[in-house]
């Protein structure tokens with residue numbers, strides 16, 4: 001099986017589109033114009049409280065912050081990224097989950113993104129990440145190594161049991177459905193009582209149909225980025241579940257025991273603005289029932 005088993009038929013079109021965009025966006029003028037005229041928008045915080053009966057009542061709540069789709073590059077200004085990291089810092093998460101698509105069009109942008117992270121977030125903050133389709137198409141190896149160097153633990157097809165007193169919680173990261181090779185077996189090799197999944201795209205839910213989990217976070221859709229007033233996307237993101245799970249909270253599974261949270265993400269793709277789909281960071285408190 002190739003590296004991008006579900007993407008190869010679109011690879012040539014993507015290659016051409018990216019070549020054109022690199023020329024079209026030269027000098028990062030869309031990001032500069034966007035920030036100048038206010039098109040990059042205000043980053044909103046969406047708050048959730050998830051109650052789980054497996055969460056011991058004598059343990060304090062766990063605050064998880066989830067941010068995705070920074071897309072640092074010619075269409076997302078560094079100031080916009082800095083604002084998002086400031087908001088993450090203000091939320092003071094116990095753990096920070098990062099859902100991929102860190103960069104857009106050029107791998108090097110990861111170094112600029114990490115400089116902001118290093119300035120704004122304490123080293124002691126627990127940070128975990130998976131990669132998105134844009135990261136995988138550029139240079140997954142380089143981006144993963146750069147993130148790890150800054151103390152961000154990569155969870156693509158890997159797991160982590162949290163340190164006490166939260167050692168009843170395990171994190172399970174999946175490689176991207178569209179551009180990678182998700183391996184549920186490796187990601188769930190060891191599990192704790194409460195299982196939290198980190199993945200890039202809602203279509204990764206297709207990998208999890210037969211796997212028990214409590215809570216999953218993903219991004220990728222940008223909420224459509226350009227949406228109608230009711231939030232429905234003009235054009236859904238790539239992948240079969242992007243329209244169904246465009247953004248928000250979904251209760252899934254036979255007994256509605258699985259919760260999926262889809263974020264609209266922080267940055268911009270080939271369109272440097274958003275309509276009815278403001279940039280978003282998720283703050284989620286996990287507590288006992």
Ligand SMILES: [Fe+2]
Nearest residue numbers: 101132133220
């Ligand atoms: Fe994506």
